[in-house]
Amino acid sequence: MKLVCVSEFGPPEALRIVDAPEPVPAAGQALVAIETIGLGYMDTAARRGESYLVSSPGFVPGYEVAGTVAAIGNGVDASWLGRRVFAILRQGGGCAERLTVPANELIPLPDDISCENAVAAGLNALVAQVGVARLPITDTDQVLVRGAGGGIGLMCVQYAALRGGTVVATSSSRERGERLLALGASSIWNRLDSDLDGPAAFDIIIDTIIGQDLPAFFDRLGDNAHYLFCGGVGGLPPADFGMKLIEHFHKSPTVHAFSLNSATLDEVAREAAILFEHIAAGRISSVVDSVMPMADIVEAHRKLDAGQAFGKIILRPDGGA
Structure with a gap:
């Protein structure tokens, strides 16, 4: 063979x-x-x-x-x-x-x-299914999916929308954005733009990227918000990324990390x-x-x-x- x-x-x-x-x-x-x-x-x-x-x-x-x-x-x-x-x-x-x-x-x-x-x-859908199930998403929640055009991300868009969340999906092109809208996203942020459109603060952030830009997304957490890591295609974050999260201690954020390897x-x-x-x-x-x-x-x-x-x-x- x-x-x-x-x-x-x-x-x-x-x-x-x-x-x-x-x-x-x-x-x-x-x-x-x-x-x-x-x-x-x-x-x-x-x-x-x-x-x-x-x-x-x-x-x-x-x-x-x-x-x-x-x-x-x-x-x-x-x-x-x-x-x-x-x-x-x-x-x-x-x-x-x-x-x-x-x-x-x-x-x-x-x-x-x-x-x-x-x-x-x-694999991608199973990671999204189990990871998103850990989040208390309701039909009043604003949800950001970072890396939405990737394999896990596009599944997270679908599961977050299935739970009733209003989903903002990151994308690198108009064509990908249109396909994400068809999968359940409510709006698209082109990650090549200088500013993130949408709410000033999100109730839920689902991150499949991590990488050096991670601290900037901690700034987008609302009060009692949840942040889920379920991928890391962008590599490691800055060594001091945790300091940004501590800065937002008063917002009472909850951080989740999920890998299918733990199942x-x-x-x-x-x-x-x-x-x-x-x-x-x-x-x-x-x-x-x-x-x-x-x-x-x-x-x-x-x-x-x-x-x-x-x-x-x-x-x-x-x-x-």
């Missing part, structure tokens, strides 16, 4: 398509014939050597897949054979034609959810079932940027590095589109 290997940390050209023996499921494992692979920030960060998930090159990227169980190891219930499944791969390995996965990490796909829809929402396998499975219900009912939309053959993974990473993707880039090992 074919798989993708990161030969060295660096640019997209470090990615290589290589031949490898087809894996055989050990006890407790299932062999998944992969149909779709979700590609996102975790993949590009790992490729550059900027992820805690990997310490050295020579690994196979890919952190979410969907496909069909083709074989099972000893001790795995035979009912898994032939089932369509979704899996989050905390150790990677998903950029391949086939992959062995512990059976207890498999999430069954309902008949009305395609493999494409599963990975298009996938148990059972929790992820329960949340995924809820997510699939939302998608089937049309309450949440899977957003697909493009579908590409796995052989074009270098081009896909270039697109992500350039910030050109809106929604999930989906790779297909079979080359279909």
Whole structure:
């Protein structure tokens, strides 16, 4: 079979398509014939050597897949054979034609959810779903989503709007802004502008960026407001960023931080079932940027590095589109 290997940390050209023996499921494992692979920030960060998930090159990227169980190891219930499944791969390995996965990490796909829809929402939607659920959003709240055009951000826009919040979404272009409005945002702030339009203070700020500009957004917190970190594509904040938050101590802010890594396998499975219900009912939309053959993974990473993707880039090992 074919798989993708990161030969060295660096640019997209470090990615290589290589031949490898087809894996055989050990006890407790299932062999998944992969149909779709979700590609996102975790993949590009790992490729550059900027992820805690990997310490050295020579690994196979890919952190979410969907496909069909083709074989099972000893001790795995035979009912898994032939089932369509979704899996989050905390150790990677998903950029391949086939992959062995512990059976207890498999999430069954309902008949009305395609493999494409599963990975298009996938990790990003689950982070948004669980993270936003921790916020007391009401229909009177003004909500700012920072990094709204990113994979997690556009899902946060949808979940905040679903909860009834009036959502201001940051964007880098008019086209992206129009698409965010269609997903539930009430207004758009073009982050390339000098000033942030909208309320002087927000009840809720959802941040998928962090980065050096973080302290300025603490200034936008209203009384008893909530600030959620659920991504960090902009890198680390200034070393003294906490001082700005202390300056606003009198406003009684609440700060949340959420990573899906803190959720148990059972929790992820329960949340995924809820997510699939939302998608089937049309309450949440899977957003697909493009579908590409796995052989074009270098081009896909270039697109992500350039910030050109809106929604999930989906790779297909079979080359279909």
